[in-house]
Amino acid sequence: MNIGIIGIGVIGLRHIGNLIKRDDVRIAAVCGTDAGKTARIAGEYGAESFTDYRLLFERTPLDAVFVCTPPGVRKGPILEAARRGIACFVEKPPARSVSEAEEIAAIVRESGIVCAVGFMYRYAGAVAMARELIRSSGAPVPIVRSVHACAAGLPEAPTPRWLLDKAKSGGPMFDQAIHLIDAARYIAGAQGGEVEAIHAFGANVQRPKSGDYTVEDNFVVNLAYAHGTVQTHTHSWGVERPRVEIELLGRDYRLTVDLSRLGSRLYGDFRGEEVSAHFPEENMYVDEAAAFLEAVRSGDPSGIRSSYADAAKSLELVVRANESADERRAIRL
Structure with a gap:
């Protein structure tokens, strides 16, 4: 599976570190606000480098994306993924406000994408x-x-x-x-x-x-x-x-x-x-990602907690x- 990572702070790097140990996924694209840091990390894994998540979705075929941005930057990436039927693992908190969470929940529900939140x-x-x-x-x-x-x-x-x-x-x-x-x-x-x-x-x-x-x-x-x-x-x-x-x-x-x-x-x-x-x-972080990726692979989200x-x-x-x-x-x- 081709995986995109949006947000390369502490938690984004933690997920990358765990994902690269799996032989069934590839880090295909990385997106961050610091162009130099993002390019360096992407280069380590042979991934595409982006500072605009919209371009990441436009230019990289993905099976799933890990949204590891600050809580105020959730809706945009999830909406772009949902439009393309791409599964989303969303770090907590799932949004910055209740109203935004309601909007995102509707996007997830109506698109039918597999979606998990990182309550590890x-x-x-x-x-x-x-x-x-x-x-x-x-x-x-x-x-x-x-x-x-x-x-x-x-x-x-x-x-x-x-x-x-x-x-x-x-x-x-x-x-x-x-x-x-x-x-x-x-x-x-x-x-x-x-x-x-x-x-x-x-x-x-x-x-x-x-x-x-x-x-x-x-x-x-x-x-x-x-x-x-x-x-x-x-x-x-x-x-x-x-x-x-x-x-x-x-x-x-x-x-x-x-x-x-x-x-x-x-x-x-x-x-x-x-x-x-x-x-x-x-390792809770490994296990939550494994449950998400299995749901993406099988189409059955019942293992997502x-x-x-x-x-x-x-x-x-x-x-x-x-x-x-x-x-x-x-x-x-």
Whole structure:
């Protein structure tokens, strides 16, 4: 299969690094905003080099494209791909706004193209195991507690400057919290239902906002699900030691999904049985791309764990979380 890569930042290069290890795909075209860098990377893999994604589609026969652009540059590439029937793997978040996500979802639906969104935690072994335990037992999910803490907002952190501009990146909610909120939705599944209300609080205790730092460095988000599940998500960009976890609490179980590093863990107890599982060999990024490429090859998207339409639901939650924090009010969906 001929693959195009649009966007060659950290995540785009990660996908390229994984894809070149496969013997059934070829990097046919690369598109980036820096002409020199793009040409150099394209040259490494014998690919065509572009700085305009429209030209990439016009001049290169493709079977699939990986859209790894910043969140505000999604609709254009997806629309060009859909017009040609080219499958799309779209990095998260799936759009920059709810209205844009609705437009893209309609494009994907009406074109019928295979489309996956890069919510990689859905492919983590610990997440999949927790989901299966909850699903197969029919156990309700009363309480979810999730946390993502890292040093991204500290002055010495090598964080890309655009991420620190909330108007461009959406801040911690868009860049990271969306993953934990999406994974919690995925685990709770039918037992939890969809989120019906959200209330968020943001603060800048550690690093005040300034001209080039407009994000909140600490967030707490409360979510109420349709079937009674309640979740609290805590997020910080001011903690040196990283922590990424989802905890599920029920009458007769307590499970912790640890996503702090590649090689997820699930531990705790479930209905009287100890649970302890480690997935040291997993690579979520490889697995999500493999599921997408198999769907492209077979035409069967059932192995894709994050469709565009479902990803748009997680997007709305972080958009509303930012609105709730900005407006200092709870929001019903």
